[in-house]
Amino acid sequence: MLQYSPLALLVMQALASPANADEQAQEHQHQDTEVIVISASPLNRTELNSAQPISVLSGDELREKQAHTLGETLAKEPGINATHFARVASSPIIRGLDGPRVKIMQNGLDTADVSRGSPDHAVTTETSVAQQVEIMRGPATLLYGSGAIGGVVNVVDERIAQDFVGGTRGFFGGNLASVDNLRDINAGITTDVGSSVWHLDGFTRQSDDYSVPTFTNEEGEQVDTINNSFVDAAGGTLGVSYLFDNGYAGISYGRLEQSYGIPGHSHDDHEGESEQEHAEHEEETEAQPYADLEQDRFQLHAGVMDPIAGIEKLEVRYAYTDYQHQEIEADITATSFTNKQHELRLTANHHLSGNWYGAIGYHGFSQQQTTFGEEAYAPPSETDRHGFFWLAETQGADLNWQTGIRYEKVSAEAPSLMTGQNSYNFEPFSASFGASYQWHPEIRFNANVSHAQRAPTANELFANGAHLATQTYELGLGYELHQEGEHSYAVEPSQQHIALETSTGLDLGAHFESNGHHLNINFYANHIDNYIFESFTGVNSADLESHDEHDEHDEHEQHDEHDHDEGLTVVEYTQRDVVLFGYEINGLWQLDEQWRLQAFSDYTRAYTRDDQSNLPRIPSQRIGADLTYNQGNWETQVGYIWHSRQNRTAANESATPSYGLVNAQFNWFPQAFAQQNLSIYLKAENLTDKLAYVHTSYLKMNAPVAGRNFSIGLRGEF
Template identity: 30%
Template structure:
């Protein structure tokens, strides 16, 4: 039945061209003074320190990106990378409860968005399903970079929709100031009675030969209870549908069960989380580069809210005793136990390498295990042992051009073992070669890039179905930008990209308890081809900064997961299918410095106003009737007022999401919402590296549901929350 199925910037900078010639914005911020997020015009001064455009200001590159410094990360910090980034323009999240939330960029998620750890993939199973958490910890991040649009030229076809690159400083690339730096942070949240503690230290411990030896260590702990919600767990729309169905139901027992379920009120059951993690690293820093390694371990346990039930295939009548045992089993909750051990090597060397001036190497290996527990019983165990390596060579270039070329290799040994292992064991290998170039001629800038990628899947011979697939893809991009004046810039880019389907899109075939769905892949899927056009206009002078980006992408054989309306094993069927799709929209941001006001008590106070908005539309082409894609975010906006002084920073904002009525035939619409958030940071001592923060989220206690979430009709976003924290850096 339908209700059973349901249960299942962008601080973009002046001179920003949303182009597919995306590059890695590397570098790790140190534990600097804990201040408010910088104004938009200051963010334009961010320095690009890797890729084809090394050493240039971000505002002088043809690149669409957001760079979040540590101060802003901590202000927006939530328990997952998806929720931490959710308020950035063009961003949404999968929100599968507080334990699992993956970023969505311009309506695209899953295997089209890569979450990177300092340029290397997270090597987990988060793209397999929305209930799988990302094994990257935002609480320890020093810097987060978001590349919108296709970033696949450098990072592979699984970055076709964008990249989130997290830098945590676990492998130091420079010497710490004063030989030692670090920080500690404690926070407590009221909505879930949550506690979080993080700490990190980096120290120069001596020299060996001509290299300085730098040690790094960090640790984190987070524990939350079930979070509070403003009203019923189920949405008003879903409850109305269930009530209408009950009107046609003649079975009193089923009516009674529904009434009990409907009474879930005021709390999102089974949403508690617990996470621990830590790492140790060692780097050798020398005059022309560094080389280091790190080992880390992360453990996370979290509930999957939403009342997912386990279904049985038996059709025979049950005795009262059997039915009682059956009902008791159906009420068992789903929890996730996630463990990962990871090893990383990073190195950079500058020198004379013929055509090149710098070599960068990154390598990561991880052993990941994700166990789905049905009550106390082990349901399904997902394992992912994999590694990824890349070598980037920065070209010497000339007076008017720069460039970078490189190779990337990924290997993944994935398996799922259990009664509901919906994906067969698969070994995947991917090789990629890329080259990007940047040319400058006076007020004009040009970019061009290309990537060749080979992807191969080998399926476990014991599994039914095809033994594997292989794909060859070629992607191309070109862009041009022009300085209209010192204050204004306009640019345009075109691209044609090819993405190989993922393991899950090809080979899924089975029930998945956590999502409450029977998932079906299509082994005959081919390359997903995109032809796109992106444009930008930016203006920044005096007190005003403004950026407007627009994009249009035409997809051939766009792959997506669609609720078919059918059932298998008493579960709704979600099938991967391909169709031609048009995706278009915009992102805009403006900021106004309203002046500096002198006071006797607080000194000078800077007042800023900011506003942002984004919109994305996804349409199936050549389809009569309903042409909507599922789970596309609605238009959203955010307006804020911020006062900044030496002693304090104060900000209040309104966050709005419009009603989403453009839904598929088997999808419910989502109501609009507006959230009121406020932030206060106080630095009461002469040492400004000590601060206290109070953050209020959803202060109006509004029932807010994220349309991009599979759980949107089963659990809302958290209710009113006040989070207090203390931070100290040294």
């Protein structure tokens, strides 16, 4: 059962029922001082007492930042950026790391989608019905597995209650926006029924293609709307928990359906077509490709307090997810992706001695992924993980020590693969040691040293095909190129040793809190040996021996008259030693009873250790600030975020100009509905209609940031 510190209970009780609209506005104003327990941590850590940098979005702050994608929802958090795949499928980037290095979870277990493999694949969490979003920066592999070497994002909702709610409570919200004609509605209810607690929530969201300031895309066309960037999504969750004297047991079912356009997802390779076939293809392209996604998810959570002597709490979490999405072109399924995944985590909390407490557990994971169709760039694969972990920490007033280890066995297999090695086994080992010290009543320091290992994913091992979302032809670590002629290359099984990605990281931080002011400062450095990333080869996929053109032209045409625009750039997954370092700073200053100032800045530098070449798609430095004025039952805010120019670029990557975005918001808390915590807001984003390109996006020059956007919405509770 979720445990809260005495301070957290006191704060939450005080904020539970604001008596009038003034108090409701004050709750919104001072919510940053609330102490929230991290639900994904078995040892009841909070943002303040963790040696590892952790932050939580909840309450009105989460509602105000909520967007369709998880990446855009978190994009303004220090150290967090977004892949920005045209607003339809944006994932979070933590300190320059994304994809398989960032674990995305729903209530402590993997989301089990395929978003980690491609930027055009959607993350299946939904923040509009979430209670809070927890962000753990830096290596977090001890509890969550080797897919968390860059960090963890855990989306927490109330689908399985761990305590009675005291009757019935719920929430509702809605939003309309101008830039993409957004229509968004969400609601949820939780109620006690005898010894059980039932929960139901749902949402629906529709938006059209979004507008941008007029610009010239890579094809030389004048564009003011990002074609094929629509979203049509809906989902719901039903959960029930049975509560008994010393624990709980619950089960839930969630369903998600989503269709969204895939901008920039074109097929340009049509050599050898007749005029009639070419005309038919031109007609087909009028129906733009889109993804049609479905996910069914079953979760089971149970916890028992003091089940046996020496064990304070025993908890089990299990999820089964059946995921699929089809990429449809001209009403025909071009490519299908499926994932069937089981995940189980058993955790036992125990008291070691004195003020030392620990948690020991097992984490099992079984995944079956298939891809078939014209963009099946990786074969069907099966991945199994078995992990054992132990965490320990002190829970004193001033100085807390935190340590832990994890051992894991990982197997990845592609049974249908006929050439090259079709199975790999790895044994990652991770450990960390940290401390949090209350040096002064207003000042707390934290430090954490970590050693974390990650096994390559199935895509990184077995990829061998065209990946149209990134406009590349991918070759996994299991393959390598061999030049056969001047313009001829063969793809052959690799002879290189595939090693574990090994990170050695250091985090240093400080937190200052005084009279309504607070300041967080974090510095980090991360050396990663055998870092896996896509390296440009300079080879065009049309020059691969397997390319159909080589069967249709003689050798002279292959070598001298080949049109390289017909193919894709070949990229090889490779392993290099790299360095990442940077900082995150954020603060809040309560200037007086009405005025407060919030500001943040972050920076990441990433390069290879041997020749200091830059890693691709690393976010630029940012500086931002929000100034808020609060007056009784209303408040207004204006903010600005500056993104510096990013000219530290990798091979075949262009620099991205700097830009600044101005945002404004007005919140009104109607006094007549104070008991419902009702708030109505007006929001303006990119108020100056700035043309802004996102360096971390694969569609940087074809899908910039949305233009000026006005939105109106409401949210409330009952």
